[in-house]
Amino acid sequence: MISHPTRFVIIGNGAAGTYAAEQLRKDDTACEIVMIDDEKYTLYNRVSLPRYLKGVLLEQRVYVRDMDWHTKNRIDLRLETKVTRVSFEEKTVTTDPGGELRYDRLLIATGGRPNPLRVTGAEGARYLFNFQYFDETKAMVARIPESKVAVVMGGSFIGYELTEAFAFRKLETHWIQRGPWFLRRALDEPGGRVVSLLAQDAGVHLHYDETIERIEQADGRLRVHGSKGFRATADLVGVGLGLTMNIDVFKGTALETKVGIVTNEFLETSVPDVWAAGDVAEFYDLVSQRHHRMGTWDNALNHGRHVAKNMLGAKQPYVEVPTYASGMFNSNISVMGVTTEEEPDAESLFEVDEEGRNYKRLFFLGDRLVGAILIGKMRGRKKVLELISSRTPIAERAKVFELLAMPEVTARPAPSHEG
Numbered sequence: 001m002i003s004h005p006t007r008f009v010i011i012g013n014g015a016a017g018t019y020a021a022e023q024l025r026k027d028d029t030a031c032e033i034v035m036i037d038d039e040k041y042t043l044y045n046r047v048s049l050p051r052y053l054k055g056v057l058l059e060q061r062v063y064v065r066d067m068d069w070h071t072k073n074r075i076d077l078r079l080e081t082k083v084t085r086v087s088f089e090e091k092t093v094t095t096d097p098g099g100e101l102r103y104d105r106l107l108i109a110t111g112g113r114p115n116p117l118r119v120t121g122a123e124g125a126r127y128l129f130n131f132q133y134f135d136e137t138k139a140m141v142a143r144i145p146e147s148k149v150a151v152v153m154g155g156s157f158i159g160y161e162l163t164e165a166f167a168f169r170k171l172e173t174h175w176i177q178r179g180p181w182f183l184r185r186a187l188d189e190p191g192g193r194v195v196s197l198l199a200q201d202a203g204v205h206l207h208y209d210e211t212i213e214r215i216e217q218a219d220g221r222l223r224v225h226g227s228k229g230f231r232a233t234a235d236l237v238g239v240g241l242g243l244t245m246n247i248d249v250f251k252g253t254a255l256e257t258k259v260g261i262v263t264n265e266f267l268e269t270s271v272p273d274v275w276a277a278g279d280v281a282e283f284y285d286l287v288s289q290r291h292h293r294m295g296t297w298d299n300a301l302n303h304g305r306h307v308a309k310n311m312l313g314a315k316q317p318y319v320e321v322p323t324y325a326s327g328m329f330n331s332n333i334s335v336m337g338v339t340t341e342e343e344p345d346a347e348s349l350f351e352v353d354e355e356g357r358n359y360k361r362l363f364f365l366g367d368r369l370v371g372a373i374l375i376g377k378m379r380g381r382k383k384v385l386e387l388i389s390s391r392t393p394i395a396e397r398a399k400v401f402e403l404l405a406m407p408e409v410t411a412r413p414a415p416s417h418e419g
C-alpha cells in the first residue's frame, strides 16, 4: 500500500513524456510528477523543425509548452539532467546532476538519437548535421545565409525533410540515397519514380545507389566524396540515417529490450510498475497483431495520454492504426498501417495516374488490408483507415482502388503532426 501521494517519474520530456504528465495531472490532482530530460528545452515540436529550417516558422512557434505551464501543473521538470542508472529492485533512478530519486511508477519515454555518418573525416566536422534536436536546427539556420551548395545523405523521411528545406532555401541541393529509390523498403519502383519526379520538379539533384565515402575540410567548406563518383564542395551536409533507441541505461537489468523497450498492448514493460511510450516503445499492436515501434508525433502523443491512464490503474489496450502524413515537395505523402518495411511478406498492388505524380500502394496480409501509401491526391485516406481498423475481409483486392476513388466527406487530411 502506498500511503504518500503516488510519485510518478517520467524519463524524457518529448511528446510522449509531456502528454503523459499532462494526463496524469488531469486525472490525479494529488500525485507527484517528476519529469527528467537531458536537453535544455521544455517540450518543442520536432515536427515543426523542418518548417523552422525552411524559414517559414519563427523559433518561438516551435515550442509547445513553457516552464510556467509545468509550474502551474505542479510538474517538477528537471532539464539538463541525465538518468544514468535505474534500479528496478529498489525503485530508484539516479540522475546527473541530482542523485537518487525514488519512484512508485516509472514511465520511460526516452525516444532515440540520430545515427551519425561514420566515414573518414566526418567525426567532429563543422557544418555536418543530423536533424533531431533544436540546437542542431538552429546551427543549420545560422549557416544557410552563407551557403550555396547542400548535400543530404539518407533515403527516408529525415533525408527528405532536409532536402526539401535546403531546396526551398534555393541552395543547390544534392540528395544521396543508398537505395535505388526513396523509402526503398516501403515503396516499389513506380512509387520511387513518383518521388523522383516531384523532387526534380523542386530542382533537387538525385543520386541513387550512392553513399558518402569520405569528407574533407576545404577552406571552411566540406568536400564530399561519394562511392560512385559523386563529388561536391558543400557549405552544409545534412544526414538522416535513422535512430538508435535510448535504452543503454537499461542494459543488464530485468527490463526486456529489443530495438526499443518491449511492452504489451497496455504499454506495460516486463518490469512491474514500469511503462514505456513513444518512439522507444516496441509495443504489441492489436491492429497489426505484432510488436513494432512507431516514430511519429501522433503516436507519441497518443501513447503519452493513454499510458497515463493505465499508470493510474486502468488496463486499456492501445488501439490505433499508425499513420504518418508529411509534405512531399509540393505534394503530400501519407503512410498508414503496416507496409513491407515492417512486414516484408505483405503482398501489394499499386496504381499510378497518367501524369505520374499520384500514386497509391495497398498492402495485404491474406484477405485483410493492413496498410497503404498514398502520394499526391489524398482521396481515399479515410476509407483506407476504416478498412484497416475494421479488419474487413477483402475478396477482390483490386476493387479497393475503386472504393478509394469514390467521393469522401473530407478529401484532404490535416497534417497528422500538429497534435
Ligand SMILES: Cc1cc2nc3c(=O)[nH]c(=O)nc-3n(C[C@H](O)[C@H](O)[C@H](O)COP(=O)(O)OP(=O)(O)OC[C@H]3O[C@@H](n4cnc5c(N)ncnc54)[C@H](O)[C@@H]3O)c2cc1C
Binding pocket: 011, 012, 013, 014, 015, 016, 017, 036, 037, 038, 039, 045, 046, 047, 048, 049, 050, 081, 082, 083, 084, 109, 110, 111, 112, 131, 132, 133, 158, 161, 246, 249, 277, 278, 279, 280, 294, 295, 296, 297, 298, 300, 324, 325, 326, 416, 417
Ligand atoms: C526533423 C523531424 C521531423 C519529423 N517529422 C515528423 C512528421 O512530419 N510527422 C510525424 O508524425 N513525426 C515526425 N517526426 C517524428 C516525431 O517528432 C517523433 O516521433 C516524436 O517527437 C517522438 O517523441 P518521443 O516523446 O517518443 O521522443 P523524443 O521526442 O525523442 O523525446 C525523448 C527525450 O528523452 C531524452 N532522454 C533520452 N534518454 C535520456 C536519459 N537517460 N536521461 C534524460 N533524458 C533522456 C531525450 O534527450 C529526448 O529529449 C519528426 C522528427 C524529426 C526529428
